[in-house]
Amino acid sequence: MNIGLTGGIATGKSTVSSLLVKKGALLVDADAIARDVMLPGQPVLTAVTNFFGQAILQADGTLDRKKLGNIVFNDKEALKALNDISHPEIRKQLNERMKELEKLNPETLIVIDIPLLIESGLQSMFEQVLVVYVPRDIQKLRLMQRDSLSADEAEARLHAQMDIEVKKTMADLVIDNSDSLATTEQQVNELWLQLGQL
Template structure:
């Protein structure tokens, strides 16, 4: 069974991903893959350097993610250009990983952890989509605290993505992460029991 996991920036998707992994899910993480495909001197790294210049590189040659983020969150065309470079590379690598995991242990639950799953139109990869949800006001507050930024910048980053309320409406399954960690754990427990029951596999 292939499951999509998504949400919005600062909704806690990575927390839910780790909870699912501890219960036995195999995770294919788009963010991790995105880091791999832009390691120094890879084709992705070269194309990003050609488009954005050395200003987005650290002294050790790795991408300066904050510098690149600052560029693309302020410039919609730059964001489209970056996505045009990264998305084909990320998709290819993620599908390779999923096929390997399925060969390794047929029947396991595979979770595609993809922040922009809806925006990238990748729902046809999966049987169900889980959305990790918090209200936009909570996203903004958590992002300000996490990144040490002001409200205006946090709002711009949140609104660069599809609204979380729209993702909520489109979800097959919803994890409300606006409460305590224990409340989120209970929701994940219930979801995992449902997934493994549908998949005909044991929870462990």
């Protein structure tokens, strides 16, 4: 069985996915694939650089994520352009990895962690969609702390994504990650049993 795991920026998707992996699930991480397709020599990075210019690269030819982030999180058209360039390849690799894992491990829960799962309309790829949720004020605070952002920078990033309250209503399953790690772990344990994983 597979589930698509999503949430908002800084809601704790990685925390929940790692707890599920600890229980025995297998993980396909869209962020890891997104980083891979942006490595030097990859066609996606070349296309992104052609669109946004050499200024988004560091001296060694690697992507300057902060610079690109500052561009796309303040300009909806720029963000759309980046997604249009990168998402088809990320989606293709996600699908290939998911199918391969399902074929090799038919009895194991496969978790596919995709930050923009709902925005990209990918729900039909999965048996169920799990949203990792925290209220927006906690989300903003965690984002500021995690990425050393100002309130305005954090707000711009949150504004660029679908509101977490909306995502929550579109989920088959919800894990509320606004309390302690122990509380989140308890919810993961209950979910594990609910999904019939022993």
